[in-house]
Amino acid sequence: MFLDDWLGGDRDLSSCLKPVKRVKQKLEVIGFLIAHEKCSWFPSQYVKWLGYVWDTNIGKICVSVERIDKAEKAASLILSEIGKGVLLFSARTLASIIGQLISMQIVLG
Known part of the structure; x- marks a missing residue:
């Protein structure tokens, strides 16, 4: 254990x-x-x-700053791809960014 x-x-x-x-x-x-x-x-x-x-x-x-930076980086990558016309993302990619944001819920409300 x-x-x-x-x-x-x-x-x-x-x-x-x-x-x-x-x-x-x-x-x-x-x-x-x-x-x-x-x-x-x-x-x-x-x-x-x-x-x-x-x-x-x-x-x-x-x-933490590290956690915010990680979420910003993930969101920026998705937004960059959308800017290039990419509108389909893997479930893993979306789950990662959504999970990061949900995990901040205790602070963000």
């Missing part, structure tokens, strides 16, 4: 540290191999997670 990407929170730094310590210890006790170099065990109020930028200092969740 693999675990990847989890996020937790609490009202202040000291309250966040306790569950982080417990989770880390429990994972080690049950035998998970933890890639510590990939982990951020210290609580932060600003984090890039799953393609979003979470900033609890200002109370905002934003789409």
Whole structure:
């Protein structure tokens, strides 16, 4: 089994540290191999997670610049092809751009 990407929170730094310590210890006790170099065990109020930028200092969740750039590039390619008169696209191409836009729904509404 693999675990990847989890996020937790609490009202202040000291309250966040306790569950982080417990989770880390429990994972080690049950035998998970933890890639510590990939982990951020210290609580932060600003984090890039799953393609979003979470900033609890200002109370905002934003789409990451990388994610926006990827969607813009895909949309530009489609629009460029339409400009050349190409009106048929593979289902995979359309699903890719639509999926990227839908995945931003949490932020864009």
